[in-house]
Amino acid sequence: MITAAQQSDWLLHHLSQSAGNLPGRGLAWLENLRREAARSVAQLPVLNRKQESWRYTSIDSLLQQRFITAGADIGGLENLDISRWMLPGLDAYRLVLVNGRCLPSPASSADLPEGVVLGSLRTALATDPDRLSAWFVRNSGRSDNLFTALNSALINDGALLHVGTDVVLDKPIEILHLHLGHERPLLVQPRNLLVLEPGSGVTLVERAIGADSSAAFHNHLTEIYLSAGASLDHYRLQDENQRSHHLCTLFLSQQEQSRYRGTHLSFGGVWARTDCHALLQQPGGECEINGLYTVGDEQLKDIHLRVHHAAPRCTSRERFKGILHGEGRAVFDGHIIVDRGAQGSDAQLRNDNLMLTRSAEVDTKPQLEIYADDVKCSHGTTVGEVDPAQLFYLRSRGIDKAQALSMLSLGFAAEISNGIRLNALRSYLAQRLARKLGGQTDASGMDSGNV
Amino acid sequence: MLSIKELRVSIEQKSILNGLNLEIGSGEVHAIMGPNGSGKSTLSQVLAGREDYLVSGGEVLFDGLDLLALETEERAHAGLFLGMQYPVELPGVNNMTFIRESLNALRRARGEPELDAADFLRRVREQAQLVGLDQALLKRGVNEGFSGGEKKRNEILQMAMLQPKLAILDETDSGLDIDALRVIAGGVNGLRAADRSIIVITHYQRLLDYIEPDRVHVLVGGRIVRSGDKQLALELEQRGYGWLDEAAA
Numbered sequence: 145m146i147t148a149a150q151q152s153d154w155l156l157h158h159l160s161q162s163a164g165n166l167p168g169r170g171l172a173w174l175e176n177l178r179r180e181a182a183r184s185v186a187q188l189p190v191l192n193r194k195q196e197s198w199r200y201t202s203i204d205s206l207l208q209q210r211f212i213t214a215g216a217d218i219g220g221l222e223n224l225d226i227s228r229w230m231l232p233g234l235d236a237y238r239l240v241l242v243n244g245r246c247l248p249s250p251a252s253s254a255d256l257p258e259g260v261v262l263g264s265l266r267t268a269l270a271t272d273p274d275r276l277s278a279w280f281v282r283n284s285g286r287s288d289n290l291f292t293a294l295n296s297a298l299i300n301d302g303a304l305l306h307v308g309t310d311v312v313l314d315k316p317i318e319i320l321h322l323h324l325g326h327e328r329p330l331l332v333q334p335r336n337l338l339v340l341e342p343g344s345g346v347t348l349v350e351r352a353i354g355a356d357s358s359a360a361f362h363n364h365l366t367e368i369y370l371s372a373g374a375s376l377d378h379y380r381l382q383d384e385n386q387r388s389h390h391l392c393t394l395f396l397s398q399q400e401q402s403r404y405r406g407t408h409l410s411f412g413g414v415w416a417r418t419d420c421h422a423l424l425q426q427p428g429g430e431c432e433i434n435g436l437y438t439v440g441d442e443q444l445k446d447i448h449l450r451v452h453h454a455a456p457r458c459t460s461r462e463r464f465k466g467i468l469h470g471e472g473r474a475v476f477d478g479h480i481i482v483d484r485g486a487q488g489s490d491a492q493l494r495n496d497n498l499m500l501t502r503s504a505e506v507d508t509k510p511q512l513e514i515y516a517d518d519v520k521c522s523h524g525t526t527v528g529e530v531d532p533a534q535l536f537y538l539r540s541r542g543i544d545k546a547q548a549l550s551m552l553s554l555g556f557a558a559e560i561s562n563g564i565r566l567n568a569l570r571s572y573l574a575q576r577l578a579r580k581l582g583g584q585t586d587a588s589g590m591d592s593g594n595v
Numbered sequence: 596m597l598s599i600k601e602l603r604v605s606i607e608q609k610s611i612l613n614g615l616n617l618e619i620g621s622g623e624v625h626a627i628m629g630p631n632g633s634g635k636s637t638l639s640q641v642l643a644g645r646e647d648y649l650v651s652g653g654e655v656l657f658d659g660l661d662l663l664a665l666e667t668e669e670r671a672h673a674g675l676f677l678g679m680q681y682p683v684e685l686p687g688v689n690n691m692t693f694i695r696e697s698l699n700a701l702r703r704a705r706g707e708p709e710l711d712a713a714d715f716l717r718r719v720r721e722q723a724q725l726v727g728l729d730q731a732l733l734k735r736g737v738n739e740g741f742s743g744g745e746k747k748r749n750e751i752l753q754m755a756m757l758q759p760k761l762a763i764l765d766e767t768d769s770g771l772d773i774d775a776l777r778v779i780a781g782g783v784n785g786l787r788a789a790d791r792s793i794i795v796i797t798h799y800q801r802l803l804d805y806i807e808p809d810r811v812h813v814l815v816g817g818r819i820v821r822s823g824d825k826q827l828a829l830e831l832e833q834r835g836y837g838w839l840d841e842a843a844a
């Protein structure tokens with residue numbers, strides 16, 4: 145057990161060793177933001193398992209390691225060949241971050257349409273600080289736990305996307321988060337900001353992958369601001385190596401009639417946690433969050449969703465599926481809050497888990513907290529095993545057990561994977577899943593649209 | 596081809612097959628009939644390798660192999676196919692992928708190269724047409740939301756694609772319209788060859804009008820109580836099974 149004192153010590157250590165070399169000195173709003181966050185780090189109660197959202201999550205393995213802050217220097221990485229990490233077959237505008245720092249724009253984003261900014265937060269702090277301050281002030285300052293505070297206290301770089309009014313992108317955007325080896329484990333803390341102006345529309349693919357086998361702690365913080373009528377189709381793929389920890393905190397706020405459609409795919413890492421806070425701030429917003437996670441030996445997946453209906457007539461749909469094998473562990477904590485004034489809210493939450501082994505474990509806990517009376521809300525969770533009759537059917541057709549289990553798992557996941565609107569990502573996912581689940585299925589036919 | 600000697604099978608301490616004997620030669624078509632609950636599906640599932648059953652005695656030779664010692668998938672590799680009485684649904688598992696993976700698994704086991712994608716596609720479409728399965732159903736999840744008859748046609752499609760040495764069809768004709776019955780008979784007759792054998796389990800003489808069996812067996816109380824030629828099926832149709840109980844007793 146890590147004590148409270150050790151936890152504070154861990155945080156302060158990382159705070160102090162990193163604070164020296166940050167951009168945007170002299171920007172009062174930014175200095176304030178960092179200062180407030182640093183104060184929170186010192187003042188917030190330490191994380192422990194008495195807190196509901198950390199109840200099933202031990203962070204001891206994380207806190208036992210000391211990380212060095214990445215990102216002070218990306219010299220020498222300009223010529224890094226990133227093509228092998230790009231999603232195969234996806235024609236996209238791209239931005240690449242290595243160890244939390246943006247690489248100078250690859251050629252593919254040179255031809256971005258007018259009204260779109262895709263680039264480095266750090267660069268924007270130098271060139272366009274006023275606009276940034278407006279967005280940050282509007283949306284930020286939520287250093288509600290030690291990790292978000294740690295990120296805010298050390299804002300350095302991250303992905304910045306701004307899409308102007310009524311601009312609808314013709315191609316998806318791919319943002320790659322890579323970490324590249326150091327002798328010592330790295331602390332990687334991108335601060336990402338996505339702002340969609342009224343009526344704009346984007347498909348975004350974010351992929352967090354370890355580019356080698358080095359250890360890292362990813363502490364991502366992403367803020368998404370969807371203006372009236374804006375629409376974001378957001379795919380996130382988390383797939384770091386087994387030595388890495390990954391925490392992604394996502395703050396989403398939605399204005400009138402905006403649409404968010406998230407697909408969160410999580411496969412890698414020893415500990416991977418998603419904290420997703422969606423705020424439906426104005427009437428008529430639609431928020432759909434789909435997810436698929438796999439967990440095996442020595443892995444913990446930790447999904448926390450807070451969907452807050454703060455305005456009338458908004459719709460939310462959360463649908464997460466988990467495939468657990470070996471001694472994998474997962475936590476699903478989905479929480480819908482409907483404010484008193486949010487009449488006509490329509491919210492649904494589902495979590496289904498397929499247990500491939502008896503030794504895997506999941507804690508799933510949906511919660512509805514409803515203060516309005518005219519609402520439609522439901523939630524449901526299931527935890528099930530493979531049906532022996534299904535397994536027998538496949539094996540009786542000559543398919544060996546490992547492959548049969550993999551095919552059934554892919555079938556279980558199909559509800560999520562078939563909702564992916566990018567062919568390239570869908571086939572990547574099918575192969576990735578088949579590989580992780582140990583069958584040799586070439587599952588490219590998984591999606592019925594392809595055959 | 597298939598030789599079953601004194602097979603004893605139970606499930607949850609209830610004995611279902613009680614010393615069953617059956618010999619099927621190459622190129623032969625045999626029909627098995629018998630009352631509900633007499634053990635016909637149990638026999639077919641045990642042959643195909645369903646693990647829930649306990650085999651407490653007897654032996655089964657399939658093409659000289661000790662069938663009961665093989666894993667379920669190895670039995671398929673050896674050329675056994677079971678068309679199930681109640682084909683299960685595999686939600687989200689694409690039907691076409693399923694059939695392709697089965698076929699390739701059999702080919703790998705025989706040391707043959709996997710079938711080229713275009714070849715496969717052409718063949719599966721052709722066969723689907725022959726068995727009267729709507730092409731759209733190839734793209735759905737396996738049996739997912741299929742009607743009873745569509746599920747049975749899908750079984751016949753798999754049989755036609757996999758070209759087994761021994762096909763066991765467990766009530767593939769139940770719940771089918773007359774056209775479908777012809778389709779199934781067509782599938783079975785198309786498979787007939789000197790080096791293949793077929794077992795059809797059925798309650799209805801009508802199927803046997805289309806598929807002329809070489810032998811007809813009656814399974815009662817976990818044993819074959821009578822065997823004969825196709826005349827036996829006609830007799831059963833008229834007289835039911837009651838007279839056999841007495842004969843067996």
Ligand SMILES: Nc1ncnc2c1ncn2[C@@H]1O[C@H](COP(=O)(O)OP(=O)(O)OP(=O)(O)O)[C@@H](O)[C@H]1O
Nearest residue numbers: 606607609611629630631632633634635636637638
């Ligand atoms: N899983 C099981 N648990 C308990 N009893 C079972 C189980 N499976 C089969 N049985 C029993 O075994 C007996 C034989 O069943 P089986 O399905 O083999 O009959 P059948 O001859 O195929 O009948 P039908 O003509 O109705 O299809 C029945 O009494 C059935 O209830």
Ligand SMILES: [Mg+2]
Nearest residue numbers: 635636637680
């Ligand atoms: Mg039966």
